Amino acid sequence: MACYFPCLGSGRKSKKKLPMEKPQIPPASGDKANLGSSSTLMKQDSLEVKREAANKDIVLSNGSDNRRIAARTFTFRELAAATRNFRTDCLLGEGGFGRVYKGYLESVNQVVAIKQLDRNGLQGNREFLVEVLMLSLLHHPNLVNLIGYCADGDQRLLVYEYMPLGSLEDHLHDPSPGKARLDWNTRMKIAAGAAKGLEYLHDKANPPVIYRDLKCSNILLGEGYQPKLSDFGLAKLGPIGDKTHVSTRVMGTYGYCAPEYAMTGQLTLKSDIYSFGVVLLEIITGRRAIDNTRAAGEQNLVAWARPLFKDRRKFPQMADPALHGQYPSRGLYQALAVAAMCVQEQPTMRPLIGDVVTALTYLASQTYDPEARGSHQAPCLMSPGTPARTRRDAERKPHYAEQRESG
Numbered sequence: 001m002a003c004y005f006p007c008l009g010s011g012r013k014s015k016k017k018l019p020m021e022k023p024q025i026p027p028a029s030g031d032k033a034n035l036g037s038s039s040t041l042m043k044q045d046s047l048e049v050k051r052e053a054a055n056k057d058i059v060l061s062n063g064s065d066n067r068r069i070a071a072r073t074f075t076f077r078e079l080a081a082a083t084r085n086f087r088t089d090c091l092l093g094e095g096g097f098g099r100v101y102k103g104y105l106e107s108v109n110q111v112v113a114i115k116q117l118d119r120n121g122l123q124g125n126r127e128f129l130v131e132v133l134m135l136s137l138l139h140h141p142n143l144v145n146l147i148g149y150c151a152d153g154d155q156r157l158l159v160y161e162y163m164p165l166g167s168l169e170d171h172l173h174d175p176s177p178g179k180a181r182l183d184w185n186t187r188m189k190i191a192a193g194a195a196k197g198l199e200y201l202h203d204k205a206n207p208p209v210i211y212r213d214l215k216c217s218n219i220l221l222g223e224g225y226q227p228k229l230s231d232f233g234l235a236k237l238g239p240i241g242d243k244t245h246v247s248t249r250v251m252g253t254y255g256y257c258a259p260e261y262a263m264t265g266q267l268t269l270k271s272d273i274y275s276f277g278v279v280l281l282e283i284i285t286g287r288r289a290i291d292n293t294r295a296a297g298e299q300n301l302v303a304w305a306r307p308l309f310k311d312r313r314k315f316p317q318m319a320d321p322a323l324h325g326q327y328p329s330r331g332l333y334q335a336l337a338v339a340a341m342c343v344q345e346q347p348t349m350r351p352l353i354g355d356v357v358t359a360l361t362y363l364a365s366q367t368y369d370p371e372a373r374g375s376h377q378a379p380c381l382m383s384p385g386t387p388a389r390t391r392r393d394a395e396r397k398p399h400y401a402e403q404r405e406s407g
């Protein structure tokens, strides 16, 4: 088994939290990561979003199909009414950039989630702009839908579709008492759906989008546990032309951050693949990416998992105890193999998201029936020893044929 994971070195030491520096927005021109078709918003960024702009819909031209997309605007008064003046009992949660409330918007006759960004000047404003830009341009069943926004005065609020089942983090790490834990089939469905959302960002968006903040709390769950990626405020447009990476300040969450990105600030699509691998490991093991309540050596999930990856007999030890042994042995092996490849130290050895989607879609399609244990035999989808294909190999987008991933 050990030979299947030649590139797995010793894990990084666990760290607490990265300093949340200001997100970087590519300037309107001359930047490695510029999105030519989005100049409207880029200009708004440099003008710091004038109040008048908030009263008009932002209309963007989507680079691939020239679709005109409008993001709806709401007044602060409307959003205050929708949340009964941001009452505490409407609070859904709180993150690094502000609070999220549940509300009902009469004008659109819809239950929504409203995120009120902290009014901490430029940082929140940039996050707000990137989020509106990204979610106005990008549409996929596995990305959360932005209904609109409010930029009245110094208020910055984002209005999303309400995701009734909360976040993956809630289900894995903070389950409501007495509520059933996620079963194996649901976990694979969530993993496959989240991978599809990331595939859209990496392979369908043009230029590609590096998500940069993939973690369980940003995977929201809709009816039937349909997962949707949320929080695009840190997203970056990927390298274009012959560039191999985007250089940027290190942002994100410790435990999810690829080691080469944390150390050099060089961001590639493979940084997201690492974060995806961490999320997949959390889905399989039920452990947090960083858990300071655990024994030394078990606090960093990847560092804990690496030695175990080398011995297939140890795989059952890695399954979430909350599954009570109800998982397919072969499916567990395959899912762990995918996770192991994603979290490899060497970014070039990590798979492309398209290959991850293929593997996880297959795993999700193999419905596990606890009554018929070990009844199916999954073919070997991806061998951890196989060098990862590059985007060039895949030849999915001839436009980026010269692009190479590098750490």
Ligand SMILES: Nc1ncnc2c1ncn2[C@@H]1O[C@H](COP(=O)(O)OP(=O)(O)O)[C@@H](O)[C@H]1O
Pocket (backbone or CB within 6 Å): 092, 093, 094, 095, 096, 097, 098, 099, 100, 113, 115, 144, 160, 161, 162, 163, 164, 166, 167, 170, 217, 218, 220, 230, 231
């Ligand atoms: N669209 C939404 N629908 C339902 N709940 C949401 C939505 N967006 C966010 N939440 C909840 O609010 C919490 C805080 O979200 P957020 O501010 O993005 O911070 P973080 O991602 O760090 O948890 C989430 O963990 C989630 O439980």
Ligand SMILES: [Mg+2]
Pocket (backbone or CB within 6 Å): 095, 217, 218, 230, 231
């Ligand atoms: Mg979030």
